[in-house]
Amino acid sequence: MLAYAIRRFGQSLFVLVLMSFIVFVGVYAIGNPVELLVNPQADEVERARATAALGLDKPFLEQYWVFLKGAASGDLGRSFVYNVPALDLILDKLPATIELAFVAMVIAIALGIPLGLVAGLKPDSAIGRGIMAGSILGFSLPTFWVGLVLIMVFSVQLGWLPSNGRGDTLAVAGIPVSFLTADGLAHIAMPAVNLALFKLSLLIRLTRAGTREAVLQDYVKFARAKGLPQSRVIGVHVLKNILIPIVTVIGLELGSVIAFAIVTESIFAWPGTGKLLIDSINQLDRPVIVAYLLVIVTLFIVINFVVDVLYSMLDPRVRLGGAAASH
Amino acid sequence: MRAAPLLAVDGLRMHFFTKAGVVKAVDGVSFTVGRGEILGLVGESGSGKSMTGYSIIGLVDPPGRIVGGSIVFDGQDLTRLDAAAWRAVRGNRIAMIFQDPMMTLNPVLRIDTQIVEAVRAHADVSRESALARAREALVRVGIASPDERLRAYPHQFSGGMRQRVAIAIALVNGPDLIIADEPTTALDVTIQGQILFEMQKVCRESGTALIWITHDLSVVAGLADEVCVMYAGRFVESGPVADVLDRPLHPYSRGLIESVPSRNARGQPLRQIPGMTPSLLGLGAGCPFRERCASATARCAESPEVTEPAPGRRLRCFHPAH
Ligand SMILES: Nc1ncnc2c1ncn2[C@@H]1O[C@H](COP(=O)(O)OP(=O)(O)OP(=O)(O)O)[C@@H](O)[C@H]1O
Ligand code: SF4
Ligand SMILES: [Mg+2]
Numbered sequence: 001m002l003a004y005a006i007r008r009f010g011q012s013l014f015v016l017v018l019m020s021f022i023v024f025v026g027v028y029a030i031g032n033p034v035e036l037l038v039n040p041q042a043d044e045v046e047r048a049r050a051t052a053a054l055g056l057d058k059p060f061l062e063q064y065w066v067f068l069k070g071a072a073s074g075d076l077g078r079s080f081v082y083n084v085p086a087l088d089l090i091l092d093k094l095p096a097t098i099e100l101a102f103v104a105m106v107i108a109i110a111l112g113i114p115l116g117l118v119a120g121l122k123p124d125s126a127i128g129r130g131i132m133a134g135s136i137l138g139f140s141l142p143t144f145w146v147g148l149v150l151i152m153v154f155s156v157q158l159g160w161l162p163s164n165g166r167g168d169t170l171a172v173a174g175i176p177v178s179f180l181t182a183d184g185l186a187h188i189a190m191p192a193v194n195l196a197l198f199k200l201s202l203l204i205r206l207t208r209a210g211t212r213e214a215v216l217q218d219y220v221k222f223a224r225a226k227g228l229p230q231s232r233v234i235g236v237h238v239l240k241n242i243l244i245p246i247v248t249v250i251g252l253e254l255g256s257v258i259a260f261a262i263v264t265e266s267i268f269a270w271p272g273t274g275k276l277l278i279d280s281i282n283q284l285d286r287p288v289i290v291a292y293l294l295v296i297v298t299l300f301i302v303i304n305f306v307v308d309v310l311y312s313m314l315d316p317r318v319r320l321g322g323a324a325a326s327h
Numbered sequence: 328m329r330a331a332p333l334l335a336v337d338g339l340r341m342h343f344f345t346k347a348g349v350v351k352a353v354d355g356v357s358f359t360v361g362r363g364e365i366l367g368l369v370g371e372s373g374s375g376k377s378m379t380g381y382s383i384i385g386l387v388d389p390p391g392r393i394v395g396g397s398i399v400f401d402g403q404d405l406t407r408l409d410a411a412a413w414r415a416v417r418g419n420r421i422a423m424i425f426q427d428p429m430m431t432l433n434p435v436l437r438i439d440t441q442i443v444e445a446v447r448a449h450a451d452v453s454r455e456s457a458l459a460r461a462r463e464a465l466v467r468v469g470i471a472s473p474d475e476r477l478r479a480y481p482h483q484f485s486g487g488m489r490q491r492v493a494i495a496i497a498l499v500n501g502p503d504l505i506i507a508d509e510p511t512t513a514l515d516v517t518i519q520g521q522i523l524f525e526m527q528k529v530c531r532e533s534g535t536a537l538i539w540i541t542h543d544l545s546v547v548a549g550l551a552d553e554v555c556v557m558y559a560g561r562f563v564e565s566g567p568v569a570d571v572l573d574r575p576l577h578p579y580s581r582g583l584i585e586s587v588p589s590r591n592a593r594g595q596p597l598r599q600i601p602g603m604t605p606s607l608l609g610l611g612a613g614c615p616f617r618e619r620c621a622s623a624t625a626r627c628a629e630s631p632e633v634t635e636p637a638p639g640r641r642l643r644c645f646h647p648a649h
Contacts, residue, residue, distance in 0.1 A: 218430035224386055226445040226496065227418030236444075240435045316435060316480040 012301045016294065020071065023293045024064050032056070033080055033284035054080060067290070076294065077287030081280075086291035090273055094295070095175045096166060097265070097272030101257040103179060103188055104195035109250060112200045116207020117234065123212060131204060138201030147194045147267035154190060162187050164269035191268040195261055199253050206249055210242030217241075244314050251307030255300040331402070332359035333503055333536050334383070339396035341375075341382045350607045352378040352391065356562045357633065357641070358555040360504065363534040365527070367547030367568060369583070370557035371604055376540045379557070380506045383538075384423050385413040401503065419449040422497035423506040427513045428490035432481040438492055439477040445496050464495035469525055487518035494526060501533065508540045523550060544587050548572055556580045559605055559615035562633065566640035576636060576647040578620045614644070622646040 038050045051057050055066060070077060076087045119131040155163035167187030169176035178184030214220060215238060223237045262274035269275070273292060280288040312318045341353035353375040360366045370376050381387050383398055385405065398405040405416065425431045432441060442461035443454060450457075458477070465473035468491040481489055490510055497505050507526065511519040527550055530537045539550060547554050547568060554572070555565040556579065564577040575581040582600035602619035614620070617627040624646065631645045 218425050218427060219433040221386060222423075222425060222431045222493070222496075223433065225384055225418055225423040227414050227416070227448045228444060229414065229448070232444065232448075236436070237433050241433070244435070314435070316437075317482045 008305060016297060019297050020294055023290050027286045027289050028060060030284060033286060037080055076291035079285050079288050081283050081285045086287040089276060089288055090291055090295050093271060093273045093276045096270060097258055097261050097274060099177055100188065100191055100195060100261055100270055100272060101254065103192040104257055105199065105254055107192055107196040108199035108203050112203025113207050116204040117211055119204060120208040120211025135201040135204040138197045143194060143263045144267055146197060147264060150190045150194055161190050166271055191264050191270050195257060195264045199257060206246055207242060210245060211238060214238045214241050244311065247310055247314060248307055251303055255303045258299060259296050333362045333401060334360040335399045337397050339379065339382060339398060340394045341378050341387060341391060342394050344390045348608050351560050351610055352607060353382060354560040356557060358565055360536050360538060363536055364553065365537045365539060365551045367551035367554040368538055368540045369544060369547055369554060371542055373604055374557045375560040376557060377508050380423060380508050380540055384417055384421050384506060418445055419500050420502050421504045422502040424493050424497050424510045426509040428486050428493055431493050432489055434481055438479055442496055442499055445499055449500050460499055464499040467498060467529055468495045486514055487522065490514065490522055498529060502535060504536045506538045544583060559610065560607055561615060562643055564642045570640060576642050577644045578622050579616050581648060
């Protein structure tokens, strides 16, 4: 297990360095931030001074090397625009994004697994077909469109929910969260549903497919032949088997929900990292863009690791290895 | 006059209502099993043996449905039971074992969980006493160091061991009847012999009746008291195993017996039944065997009735052998 963890760590480090290089090349190609930062009336001398101050006069590879050295000691550069460490900017916004992603995933899981089970157990019934039709809609409607419709209905017409911002927050262990206040809940409801919709559809399909396959297995028939109540056959025998792929996908999707909260955050003006990223791209604030992407990749790596551990805990064939088979 | 049998299946019909039409998987099957008796249920692949077994234990899934006949078990017609009453019978008084031991045990649950839940589904006992019964059941089917085995997962067992565990689960509540659906087909020949021997021993010891489903007549010869032959979902012939094997009356059973290699016929070429099993989809009236039958006449376009040509023997054919 330790050797495995060390190998994983090495691989992750390699991925991070490779990622940072690609991102660096990418932002280098976007354009020259000096044009946006200095006064358009500024003369050549002032322009050159600004370029040198940001370190942009050095050759590309040297800039990258300076960045890598900084990154090794936890310094991902300073924001050109705000002149504060880029990492601080991101860590400041990250709780809002993580909370939004987390609430969205909870909604997707709490609805997706039961609905998928029902659709899988009764695929030909009206309710089973209805659930499937809903999940097809959830898949195919664009997130921004659904977001706008939600705002039109619940904010503009009904006036029930606020259309932007985060509302009142409450600090838990120093981290501000919305879901503990009524105002915060009202603010997070629409963006979370908006963000959850795609994952909800995905989980419905995944659970349905897994259930349909599992109920045909001999072990389910055997469980029924034992005279077990239906609740135990479904809740233990079927669910425990289909949970293995579902947990894997949930874990992997958690990363992408954080990364792709960008659209939802923009629509609902949710003060998270997604909105920060869009602003930074518009202002060519390179260090923030690079730092954002590195933080997201790191999150992905950590989540993947946790998923692998969870997966092996759920599946005894992985946990104990096949070598133990005896005759 | 014999005592009332433990199980009397009479004119059982189980059909699948598919989009392509009605599949008469079981269409008029009758047999009885006495207490502690072993019945061999024999027929080719697709003849409806498994579906007969599932009907008896109430595990017929849509689009399948029991459409006729009765299954009287210990004086009670099972086809009239509601879901809750069925559940109380299943795994408690009637148990079933399946063909493929690699698929029957749930891969993500420990053996103890899988046996204990079977006990506690029918008896209000503590986990400890359920575990004690589980341990006892494993010992009965010849599993050494049961305590260690109980804590293992199915993938840590070989096929033969898994089938023993499945048998232990079937036995754990002391059922009156076990339906064994080709439980040795998927195993090595030596393991097959062991399982067959142990199953027989355990059933004899505990007075449990057994329906042994197989397509292999040679297995039935050494195991069963009675044999019932099926063809294309229909009852063909039944009787005491030695009688039927020595003197088959139905042309199909005769063909089946002649196609089994035997000691006294060594060196002679094996006979094969010509032709193929008919499709069950939309199978009409008449004897379903007539396309392949050497004795068939025009009369065989009608369905023959079940007759009793000799005491204890039953038959469904217009022109039986003598
Ligand atoms: N879900 C289903 N829909 C339609 N027909 C089915 C279905 N399941 C089984 N059948 C049909 O029922 C018939 C009887 O099947 P059954 O499994 O009882 O045969 P069997 O005698 O057990 O054969 P085998 O030796 O191969 O196990 C088969 O011809 C099969 O085509
Ligand atoms: S009823 Fe006719 S066709 Fe059928 S087995 Fe008897 S002789 Fe052959
Ligand atoms: Mg079968």
